[in-house]
Each structure stands twice: as structure tokens, then as C-alpha cells.
Amino acid sequence: MLHTILDEALSPWMKESDLDHRIVLSSRIRLARNFKGIPFTNRGDISDLTKVDGYMRSMITPLQTVYGKSFSKINLESLSAVERDVLVEKHLISPNLATPSSGRSVIISEDSRISIMVNEEDHLRIQSMELGLQLEKAYERAIAIDDVIESKYDYAFSKEFGYLTACPTNVGTGMRASVMVHVPALSMTGKLQRIIRSIIRMGYSVRGLYGEGSEGLGHVYQISNQQTMGISEQATIEQLSQIIQGVVKEEEKAxxxxxxxxxxxxxxxxxxxxxxxxxxxxxxxxxxxxxxxxxxxxxxxxxxxxxxxxxxxxxxxxxxxxxxxxxxxxxxxxxxxxxxxxxxxxxxxxxxxxxxx
CATH class of the missing domain: 1.20.120 (Four Helix Bundle (Hemerythrin (Met), subunit A))
Incomplete structure (x- = not known):
């Protein structure tokens, strides 16, 4: 399975052809989670990281049962720097997780639709991806994975604040919903920057192909939520979907x-x-x-x-x-x-x- 992940440009989930994803390329839901009673990754020692890794090793069979597909757990230290960066280029791990550090791994489903980053900034980053504008479907898959893990291990959670995370900006739902769009006509007609400013004023971020700090190469941008407290996951998904629908209309007009x-x-x-x-x-x-x-x-x-x-x-x-x-x-x-x-x-x-x- 690792051979397929590293050597094939198209992940299996990208090969579906029954959706119109000319402008909206893909949707992604990412959940940040930490286990109760274990220091966050940046404060934990090797024994803490090993404990988290052990938890997730024990989850392979339950994950396969709930998702209906096999999963592979990949120790990132066993990969070369190029191989780790290939996983970044395929959006299966973050640039942060690709940096050399002990105890880091990723669990990937056979269709590469689900990836779980282990010992990144948080203990877990659960990621679900879909073609086109399918945030709700991506969310349902992510929550199914989230629920099966939480059924066995308690998360760090506060009744007042929600899910506790290493970065305060993720506290609450712990959810980042993002959509990747291809908007060349808006750029060619000089309307893109106005739309980006409008999206930012609404409290959403616009980033390049590889997220934070990256450029909009190939006129490809990621639009995602920034607020994770005081708003539900469903409301976030609905708002972002409306924003994307507006971007699509503007691109079509352009x-x-x-x-x-x-x-x-x-x-x-x-x-x-x-x-x-x-x-x-x-x-x-x-x-x-x-x-x-x-x-x-x-x-x-x-x-x-x-x-x-x-x-x-x-x-x-x-x-x-x-x-x-x-x-x-x-x-x-x-x-x-x-x-x-x-x-x-x-x-x-x-x-x-x-x-x-």
C-alpha cells in the first residue's frame, strides 16, 4: 500500500469522474484532537509520544471495521525526506509533520480519503477528503473515524471551551473545513483580490495550494474557516459552502x-x-x-x-x-x-x- 501511495499521482478517491469539479477541486475536513491526561505533543516527552502512537496502533482494526477499508500505519522516521515530502505534496500530511521528529506517524486508508496524522501539533489530526464541494460528506466520514477513536480513548475536552488543542485558535470544535478551488478567470479579469478581501472580512482565510504560507500557484486556492469557538460544525460547513458557491458563480461569470x-x-x-x-x-x-x-x-x-x-x-x-x-x-x-x-x-x-x- 505504501508503494501505491508514494508512486501513484492520483489517489483512488481522486479517480471518481461522476462529479463536476472543474472549479471546486476538492473538500477537506480536519479535526484536531488530543488524548486526556497526556501532555500536548510540544510539551510531551518520548514516552508520551510513544503512548499516543500505541493508542493509534491499537485502533487499526476498529478503524477498518467502521470505514470498511484497510488502513496502513506509516512510521515517518522510516521514510526518506523526499518520501515524506511526497505525502505533503499529495496533501496526506502537513509540512509540519514532515519535519524529522520522533514518534510521528500517519495512518492512511487504502483509498487515501482518510489520513490521521499522529503526534503533529496535536496528538491527532483526522483528515477526510472528497472531490468537488462535498463538505458534508467529508465531515460525516471524519466524525465516524473520530467517534470510533473516542469510544476507546477519552479526549481532552472542556464543557466550557470544547475540544482542547495545542493552538488556542483550534479550541472549540477543533475543526478546519477547507475547499480547494481553481479560479483562473477571476485572476485574468482582475477580480480575484476583491473577492479574497471579501472572504477574509467574513472571517475565512484564503491560502495557496499547500495551505498556510503558500502561494496560489496555478490559480489554485484553499478557502477555510478560522473560527472554531461559538459556532457549530454544521454552521461552519453551511457558511463555507455558501461562500464557495458564491466564488463558483463569480468564476463562471468571469x-x-x-x-x-x-x-x-x-x-x-x-x-x-x-x-x-x-x-x-x-x-x-x-x-x-x-x-x-x-x-x-x-x-x-x-x-x-x-x-x-x-x-x-x-x-x-x-x-x-x-x-x-x-x-x-x-x-x-x-x-x-x-x-x-x-x-x-x-x-x-x-x-x-x-x-x-
């Missing part, structure tokens, strides 16, 4: 505007980007995502007849997955850019021929 005001111009941009990607011999990760974003927009608007899975391209162009893909974990910048260009050319060529991309 795409319609591009179509009516300068169809040839957007066609030119899309085909230029496709031309560069199918002929470039070296390309950086940042440029690749920008051009792939243009091509995906062209596919969405039916301006270019190419088969491409944007989820796959977001992964295979990342430096660490690319290194695993070509079987060479140590590469200089020029060699990495050359390998990235070739992988993109090959993938797009298969898509053009109607092959499996």
Missing part, C-alpha cells in the same frame, strides 16, 4: 466575460500555454502550474480538445513526486526542470491521443 469580450484572446492564451507545455525541454514547477492552469481553463471552456486530469498534473509536477517518479531523488535544478518538461509532454501526448493520462 469565464463568460472572457468568452464574450475576447474569445480569440483566451484561445490564444490557452493554445500558447499548451504549445509551450508540449514542446518545452525545461520548465520550472511554478511556470508549469501556471500554464497547466491555462490549459485546464481551455478544457473547461471547450476551447481545446485534450484529455488532462488537473489533479494528476498538480502532483506529478511537484519536485518530490517527480523525483520518485523518475527514480532519482537527488537532482539539480536543470535536471529536475528537464524531467518535469518530459513528464508533462508525455502525459499531454497520451491525453491528445485519447490514452490514459
Amino acid at each position: 469565464r463568460a466575460e472572457l468568452w464574450t469580450t475576447d474569445k480569440e484572446g483566451i484561445e490564444d492564451k490557452v493554445w500558447r500555454s499548451y504549445g509551450i507545455l508540449t514542446h518545452a525541454r525545461r520548465i520550472s514547477g511554478e511556470e508549469a502550474l501556471a500554464l497547466l492552469s491555462d490549459v485546464q481553463l481551455g478544457i473547461d471552456m471547450k476551447l481545446i480538445d485534450v484529455t488532462m486530469n488537473f489533479h494528476e498534473m498538480l502532483v506529478i509536477t511537484r519536485p518530490n513526486f517527480l523525483a520518485k517518479l523518475v527514480g532519482k531523488e537527488s537532482m539539480g535544478t536543470q535536471e529536475r526542470d528537464s524531467q518535469r518538461a518530459q513528464v508533462i509532454r508525455d502525459t499531454l501526448l497520451r491525453g491528445l491521443k485519447g490514452g490514459k493520462s
Whole structure:
């Protein structure tokens, strides 16, 4: 199972094709939890971390029973730095968990829809992911996992404050709901920053592809809640869903505007980007995502007849997955850019021929 997780760009849950996720790429629910009577990760010693790890080792069978799929527990110290970073690039662990430290592990379901980070900032970070705008479904899965763990081990919980967490900003529900969107037209029409400011004023955050501190590479952004106290999980999900629906409408309007005001111009941009990607011999990760974003927009608007899975391209162009893909974990910048260009050319060529991309 580890081989599949590290070597395949598309996690099984990403292969579902019955949903329209052109603008809304995915939804995620993350629950921060700590066990009662054990110091938080940043205050605990190795015996505390080992105890947490032992708790979760004992939960593998119950998790498999409630979810109906097998789980694998991966000791992060057993992985190379590149392998840990591949898990970050696939959004299965946080950048924080990838940093070397004793007692850290991750438990991942066979479909990679569920991942449980062990001894991150909190004892547990329970994560559930779905394609498109499916926050409610992601929440139901996360809560099912949460309930089975809490049925065996007590969490640190206060009747006054809710779930207790290492960072005060997570106290309460301990829930972060986030949605990943692809909004190139809003950027092209100059409307994106206004919308981002509006979302922030509503108490939600807008971050890049890899969360806090990352940039909006490829016009991909994560929109998530910041408030975890004084609001229920259901209310948070409803509010965020409404915000995302509004973003989708604005992106659709921006795409319609591009179509009516300068169809040839957007066609030119899309085909230029496709031309560069199918002929470039070296390309950086940042440029690749920008051009792939243009091509995906062209596919969405039916301006270019190419088969491409944007989820796959977001992964295979990342430096660490690319290194695993070509079987060479140590590469200089020029060699990495050359390998990235070739992988993109090959993938797009298969898509053009109607092959499996």
C-alpha cells in the first residue's frame, strides 16, 4: 500500500469522474484532537509520544471495521525526506509533520480519503477528503473515524471551551473545513483580490495550494474557516459552502466575460500555454502550474480538445513526486526542470491521443 501511495499521482478517491469539479477541486475536513491526561505533543516527552502512537496502533482494526477499508500505519522516521515530502505534496500530511521528529506517524486508508496524522501539533489530526464541494460528506466520514477513536480513548475536552488543542485558535470544535478551488478567470479579469478581501472580512482565510504560507500557484486556492469557538460544525460547513458557491458563480461569470469580450484572446492564451507545455525541454514547477492552469481553463471552456486530469498534473509536477517518479531523488535544478518538461509532454501526448493520462 505504501508503494501505491508514494508512486501513484492520483489517489483512488481522486479517480471518481461522476462529479463536476472543474472549479471546486476538492473538500477537506480536519479535526484536531488530543488524548486526556497526556501532555500536548510540544510539551510531551518520548514516552508520551510513544503512548499516543500505541493508542493509534491499537485502533487499526476498529478503524477498518467502521470505514470498511484497510488502513496502513506509516512510521515517518522510516521514510526518506523526499518520501515524506511526497505525502505533503499529495496533501496526506502537513509540512509540519514532515519535519524529522520522533514518534510521528500517519495512518492512511487504502483509498487515501482518510489520513490521521499522529503526534503533529496535536496528538491527532483526522483528515477526510472528497472531490468537488462535498463538505458534508467529508465531515460525516471524519466524525465516524473520530467517534470510533473516542469510544476507546477519552479526549481532552472542556464543557466550557470544547475540544482542547495545542493552538488556542483550534479550541472549540477543533475543526478546519477547507475547499480547494481553481479560479483562473477571476485572476485574468482582475477580480480575484476583491473577492479574497471579501472572504477574509467574513472571517475565512484564503491560502495557496499547500495551505498556510503558500502561494496560489496555478490559480489554485484553499478557502477555510478560522473560527472554531461559538459556532457549530454544521454552521461552519453551511457558511463555507455558501461562500464557495458564491466564488463558483463569480468564476463562471468571469469565464463568460472572457468568452464574450475576447474569445480569440483566451484561445490564444490557452493554445500558447499548451504549445509551450508540449514542446518545452525545461520548465520550472511554478511556470508549469501556471500554464497547466491555462490549459485546464481551455478544457473547461471547450476551447481545446485534450484529455488532462488537473489533479494528476498538480502532483506529478511537484519536485518530490517527480523525483520518485523518475527514480532519482537527488537532482539539480536543470535536471529536475528537464524531467518535469518530459513528464508533462508525455502525459499531454497520451491525453491528445485519447490514452490514459
